[in-house]
Amino acid sequence: MNENVKKCPIIANHIKVALVGQPNVGKSMLINSVSNAHLHVGNFSGVTVDKTEVLFDYKHYHFTVVDLPGTYAFTDYTIEERVTRDYLCAEDYDIIINVVDSTNLEKNLQLTAELFTMSKKMVIALNMSDEAEKEGIEINAEYMSELLNIPCVKVSAAQKTGIEELINTVVEVHEKPKPEPKLVFSEPVEEEIENIVSYLQKHKFQATNSYRNIAINLLKENKRTYAKLHDDPIWTELQPILIEASKHIELHHDTDDIKEAFAEEYASFNRGIVAEVVKVKKPLREEKTLTEKIDSVLIHPLYGIPIFLFLMWGLFQLTFVLGAVPMDWIDAFFGWFGDAVGATITNDDMRSLVVDGLIAGVGAVILFTPNIIILFIGIALLESTGYMSRVAFLLDGFFHKFGLHGQSFIPLVTGFGCSIPAYMSARILKNDRDRLLTLFIISFMSCGARLPVYVLFAGAFFSESIAGNVLFAIYITGAMLGLIAAKVLKLTAFKGADEPFVMEMPKYRLPSVKLIWHTVLSKTLMYLKKAGTFIAGATVLIWFLSNYPHNTELEKNYEVKIEQAHSQEEKNKLANELASKNLEQSYLGRIGAFSEPLFRPLGLDWKMAVALEAGLAAKEVVVSTLGVLYALGDDVSETTYSLKDAISKNISFASAVAFIVIIMVYLPCFAASVVFTREAGGIKYFFYLLAFTSITAYVLAFLAYHITLLLGY
Amino acid sequence: MKRLIDCEKGEKVKVVKLNANYDLKQRLISFGVMKDAQIQVLEHAPRKKTIEVKVGKMRIALRAEEAELIEVK
Ligand SMILES: Nc1nc2c(ncn2[C@@H]2O[C@H](COP(=O)(O)OP(=O)(O)OP(=O)(O)O)[C@@H](O)[C@H]2O)c(=O)[nH]1
Ligand SMILES: [Mg+2]
Numbered sequence: 001m002n003e004n005v006k007k008c009p010i011i012a013n014h015i016k017v018a019l020v021g022q023p024n025v026g027k028s029m030l031i032n033s034v035s036n037a038h039l040h041v042g043n044f045s046g047v048t049v050d051k052t053e054v055l056f057d058y059k060h061y062h063f064t065v066v067d068l069p070g071t072y073a074f075t076d077y078t079i080e081e082r083v084t085r086d087y088l089c090a091e092d093y094d095i096i097i098n099v100v101d102s103t104n105l106e107k108n109l110q111l112t113a114e115l116f117t118m119s120k121k122m123v124i125a126l127n128m129s130d131e132a133e134k135e136g137i138e139i140n141a142e143y144m145s146e147l148l149n150i151p152c153v154k155v156s157a158a159q160k161t162g163i164e165e166l167i168n169t170v171v172e173v174h175e176k177p178k179p180e181p182k183l184v185f186s187e188p189v190e191e192e193i194e195n196i197v198s199y200l201q202k203h204k205f206q207a208t209n210s211y212r213n214i215a216i217n218l219l220k221e222n223k224r225t226y227a228k229l230h231d232d233p234i235w236t237e238l239q240p241i242l243i244e245a246s247k248h249i250e251l252h253h254d255t256d257d258i259k260e261a262f263a264e265e266y267a268s269f270n271r272g273i274v275a276e277v278v279k280v281k282k283p284l285r286e287e288k289t290l291t292e293k294i295d296s297v298l299i300h301p302l303y304g305i306p307i308f309l310f311l312m313w314g315l316f317q318l319t320f321v322l323g324a325v326p327m328d329w330i331d332a333f334f335g336w337f338g339d340a341v342g343a344t345i346t347n348d349d350m351r352s353l354v355v356d357g358l359i360a361g362v363g364a365v366i367l368f369t370p371n372i373i374i375l376f377i378g379i380a381l382l383e384s385t386g387y388m389s390r391v392a393f394l395l396d397g398f399f400h401k402f403g404l405h406g407q408s409f410i411p412l413v414t415g416f417g418c419s420i421p422a423y424m425s426a427r428i429l430k431n432d433r434d435r436l437l438t439l440f441i442i443s444f445m446s447c448g449a450r451l452p453v454y455v456l457f458a459g460a461f462f463s464e465s466i467a468g469n470v471l472f473a474i475y476i477t478g479a480m481l482g483l484i485a486a487k488v489l490k491l492t493a494f495k496g497a498d499e500p501f502v503m504e505m506p507k508y509r510l511p512s513v514k515l516i517w518h519t520v521l522s523k524t525l526m527y528l529k530k531a532g533t534f535i536a537g538a539t540v541l542i543w544f545l546s547n548y549p550h551n552t553e554l555e556k557n558y559e560v561k562i563e564q565a566h567s568q569e570e571k572n573k574l575a576n577e578l579a580s581k582n583l584e585q586s587y588l589g590r591i592g593a594f595s596e597p598l599f600r601p602l603g604l605d606w607k608m609a610v611a612l613e614a615g616l617a618a619k620e621v622v623v624s625t626l627g628v629l630y631a632l633g634d635d636v637s638e639t640t641y642s643l644k645d646a647i648s649k650n651i652s653f654a655s656a657v658a659f660i661v662i663i664m665v666y667l668p669c670f671a672a673s674v675v676f677t678r679e680a681g682g683i684k685y686f687f688y689l690l691a692f693t694s695i696t697a698y699v700l701a702f703l704a705y706h707i708t709l710l711l712g713y
Numbered sequence: 714m715k716r717l718i719d720c721e722k723g724e725k726v727k728v729v730k731l732n733a734n735y736d737l738k739q740r741l742i743s744f745g746v747m748k749d750a751q752i753q754v755l756e757h758a759p760r761k762k763t764i765e766v767k768v769g770k771m772r773i774a775l776r777a778e779e780a781e782l783i784e785v786k
Contacts, residue, residue: 072740072743072744073739073742073743075739075740075743103770104769104770104771106745106769106770107744107745107769107770107771110743110745255748257735257738259739259742260731260738260742260747260748263742263743263747264747264748264749267745267747291772292755295755295756295765295772296756299756299758299765300756301756301757301758301759301760302759304758304759305759389774392774393758393763393765393774394758396758396762396763396774396776397758397759397760397762397763400762400776406763406774406776430736498778500733500737500740500776500778500779501763501774501775501776501779502737502740502741502744502773502774502775502776502779503773503774504744504771504772504773504774505765505772505773505774507772
């Protein structure tokens with residue numbers, strides 16, 4: 001036992017750090033730069049919406065760093081802010097690193113001042129020191145440490161400067177007893193604090209926090225401190241003292257809101273600190289900052305929205321045009337690869353499994369990697385430049401008409417990448433009604449996994465020059481349908497008053513290539529990994545279901561017929577016939593035939609129906625299923641097969657439109673449904689979503705099919 | 714009585730009073746919009762539905778409905 005204790009310094013040297021700060025100050029990026037984590041970083045408020053722990057070793061210490069959602073103040077405003085507050089108040093950790101934005105110290109210190117009364121050890125990280133330098137802002141960190149009696153360290157998460165000093169400081173503070181931070185209030189408040197402290201002293205009140213902090217928390221009407229003291233015998237005497245104190249302070253601040261009074265107290269304390277420690281070298285000219293200059297173009301009342309639409313259009317154009325080049329190579333590669341591998345396999349069934357199943361199915365999904373990469377780059381740019389909040393600003397008025405909150409834009413845009421993080425990011429919406437409403441329409445924003453289906457169909461039915469426009473139109477239509485759905489839901493299920501819209505607009509930042517690279521790379525790898533695992537598995541399953549059971553009698557019949565055929569043409573025709581007959585009597589064919597009546601009014605044949613059903617698992621499976629089904633059933637004569645050609649040959653335009661409409665509207669995927677259920681807060685919401693999206697998809701597809709037919713296509 | 718929504722683009726004003734309800738008031742305060750704070754109006758979205766203002770060094774977006782509740786001079 002004893003030896004064990006000696007050998008195990010893990011427990012002895014473990015430091016658990018909570019990273020706290022206002023939104024968008026670089027908390028997540030700071031963790032990335034001290035460890036080799038790749039937490040999501042973006043230039044808008046509300047990137048991190050859940051707590052994440054990162055572990056790393058430094059010297060002989062084991063660190064656990066907890067990344068928390070940014071919070072402006074301890075007000076429980078949104079769910080993500082509640083996550084932070086609950087963590088800080090209820091969890092066990094050793095030390096707080098309060099990350100602040102050096103270029104906006106005064107505002108950031110509002111939260112710092114609130115943290116002072118938490119009775120935890122603390123270090124202040126003056127982040128963005130590189131930006132501060134550029135803007136000519138100089139902070140005297142030593143003097144600031146002295147004034148606050150809290151160590152302050154200049155760091156830059158982006159340039160990785162000061163990181164080591166920061167960690168050393170954390171270790172130092174951890175080893176020493178907790179210093180009492182200096183926070184000075186105005187005279188009336190100090191008087192009242194003194195009053196309460198001496199009362200607590202007189203009664204020898206037992207507490208872990210200092211009397212001063214308890215007094216401040218009581219005056220601020222902190223719920224937890226109230227609850228703690230409420231059951232104590234001294235409460236009956238304390239309460240009148242508190243009431244008097246509040247009156248005194250409120251009178252001094254000429255308000256009836258004690259929180260407002262304290263905010264003003266903090267603000268004037270912070271002003272004092274900033275005046276002492278911050279020197280602005282370049283005198284602030286009256287000239288506009290770069291951000292303001294860019295804003296005067298990008299959020300121009302007239303051109304703002306057209307510019308945004310143009311950028312979106314450009315993105316989809318690029319997705320198609322630029323993506324087409326490597327796609328041809330990938331397509332050719334898989335064609336060649338399938339033939340090459342096929343030639344080495346003698347067993348017919350095995351060859352079919354590998355060539356028609358795995359290679360055709362997985363290849364069909366991997367084929368679209370270039371498109372996905374371009375889409376991800378677009379989203380990463382939107383997130384990291386600061387443009388995201390601008391678009392939320394531009395669209396708020398428009399969104400408002402449909403009963404949505406401007407900030408819904410952020411989860412909705414995230415939804416173009418993948419629905420799962422989008423559901424999570426809806427937490428930035430304060431009001432539960434707004435949040436639920438947003439959750440319900442996120443699936444209308446076509447996720448990255450649906451892009452392959454669109455690219456496939458757009459490529460199959462339109463010439464290359466306009467396919468990009470078609471893609472853009474599909475996305476816009478999807479988004480518009482989402483807005484209309486929002487309006488319907490707002491008028492029926494989620495009636496209620498509108499929530500205020502108050503949002504920070506970050507400054508524009510040039511994203512680093514490295515950051516974009518990492519974001520896009522990790523998402524792309526995830527896509528490929530999914531193609532290689534989940535999709536491959538699903539594809540094999542589909543292949544199996546579409547090949548078995550074998551009908552030997554049917555095969556024999558045809559073999560005889562083919563023998564007797566006169567021309568090669570006739571032989572091919574018979575072989576094709578056999579293939580499609582075989583497919584029809586397979587397990588999958590039977591499933592398809594069973595559900596076909598449901599899909600026939602939409603103009604969909606059983607293969608498309610099966611692809612849609614398989615797509616409930618994941619949208620990539622739609623493409624891989626089509627890949628398998630059309631690889632098996634048709635054109636055995638064709639040497640290099642192309643799914644695109646198979647589709648344009650076998651599917652009518654009207655049916656294709658109906659198919660795309662369903663893809664646009666129905667449930668995203670199994671994994672997303674699980675996250676949706678968790679975020680919405682109950683399985684019943686999942687059934688609502690299922691019913692809502694399925695019915696909408698069906699009705700719209702029906703209309704789309706018949707209208708397209710009427711138009712004569 | 715002048716409200717923030719009545720301000721012209723580029724105008725600099727000082728907050729006199731927040732007439733918002735409890736939640737919104739806390740939110741505004743945590744953004745630095747409180748009594749005596751300096752505010753400058755930066756941009757208007759179409760038809761003044763949403764405005765962008767600057768408080769200290771921070772830019773925030775507000776809806777007209779919220780800007781109506783902020784009394785300035
Ligand atoms: N120039 C510069 N930019 C930085 C620095 N640290 C972070 N950033 C940028 O600031 C933005 C916000 O970074 P995040 O790490 O996402 O901020 P956060 O505090 O985790 O934000 P939330 O999760 O929303 O609370 C990103 O655009 C970063 O690239 C820094 O030291 N210097
Ligand atoms: Mg973060």
